[in-house]
Amino acid sequence: MPIRNVVFFGSSGSGKSSTINMFLGGEIRAPISSGANGCTFESKAYDTTIKNTPYHLYDTAGLNEGSEGAVRSKDAMENLKNLIRSLSSESGGVNLLVFVFRSPGRLTDIVEENYRTFYEGFCDNNKVPIVMIVTGLEDEVPTMNHWWEKNREKFEEKKIRFADVACITATRGKATEDNQRHKNDEEYDLSVTLVKELLVKNCRDSGWKKSDKEWIRGSLKWIRKHFRRPVWSFT
Numbered sequence: 001m002p003i004r005n006v007v008f009f010g011s012s013g014s015g016k017s018s019t020i021n022m023f024l025g026g027e028i029r030a031p032i033s034s035g036a037n038g039c040t041f042e043s044k045a046y047d048t049t050i051k052n053t054p055y056h057l058y059d060t061a062g063l064n065e066g067s068e069g070a071v072r073s074k075d076a077m078e079n080l081k082n083l084i085r086s087l088s089s090e091s092g093g094v095n096l097l098v099f100v101f102r103s104p105g106r107l108t109d110i111v112e113e114n115y116r117t118f119y120e121g122f123c124d125n126n127k128v129p130i131v132m133i134v135t136g137l138e139d140e141v142p143t144m145n146h147w148w149e150k151n152r153e154k155f156e157e158k159k160i161r162f163a164d165v166a167c168i169t170a171t172r173g174k175a176t177e178d179n180q181r182h183k184n185d186e187e188y189d190l191s192v193t194l195v196k197e198l199l200v201k202n203c204r205d206s207g208w209k210k211s212d213k214e215w216i217r218g219s220l221k222w223i224r225k226h227f228r229r230p231v232w233s234f235t
Contacts, residue, residue, distance in 0.1 A: 093207025
C-alpha cells in the first residue's frame with residue numbers, strides 16, 4: 001500500500017511536534033527546532049500506521065513569529081530541495097497539508113503567510129487539501145470546538161479556508177496529587193481520536209507532485225513574488 005505523505009507546518013510554538021507525537025504514541029526523540037529566523041523548510045519525517053494505512057508525517061519548519069533578518073538562501077533552498085525530493089521520490093507527493101495553530105493566538109501576517117506559502121506556493125495554488133489543528137484548548141468552554149465557532153469568521157475574512165478543523169489539547173497537563181492521572185487526560189484522549197479521524201477523513205489516496213526541478217522552480221518563483229518581508233534573501 002502506498003505511503004501517504006502529510007506535511008505539518010505552522011509558526012514557532014504552535015505545537016506541531018506535540019501534535020505529531022499524538023499519532024506516534026510516544027516521545028519524539030528528535031523534534032524540529034523552530035527557533036531559526038525566516039523560512040527554513042527544515043523537516044523531519046516520522047512513520048505511523050492508522051487503520052492499516054502507512055503515513056509519513058513531516059514536521060516542517062515554516063515562518064516564525066518575530067523572526068528578524070533572513071535565513072541564508074543557500075541553506076533554505078537546500079532544505080526545500082531535500083523536502084521536495086523526499087516527497088516526490090519516496091511515496092508519490094503530498095497527500096495532505098496540516099496547518100497547526102495555537103490558541104490563544106492572533107491571526108497575524110505571519111500566520112497568513114505560513115498558510116499561503118504552503119497551500120499556494122509549495123502546493124501549486126491549492127492542489128492539495130488543507131486542514132487545521134488548533135492546540136491549547138484544554139480550558140475552552142463549553143467544548144474545545146467552541147473556539148472554532150467563535151473564530152471561524154476571522155479566518156474566512158482573510159480567505160483562509162480549510163477542508164476540516166480539529167480543536168484539541170496536545171498535552172495531558174500536570175499530574176494530579178496522587179499521580180494516578182493528569183489534569184487534561186480526558187481532553188487529550190478525545191484529541192487523539194479527533195486528529196486521527198481528521199487525517200483519515202481528509203488525506204487523499206494519491207499524492208500531488210511535480211518533477212523535482214519544476215516543483216523547486218515554481219515554489220521559489222512564488223516566494224519571490226509574494227513575500228512582502230525580507231524573510232528570504234536571494235543572491
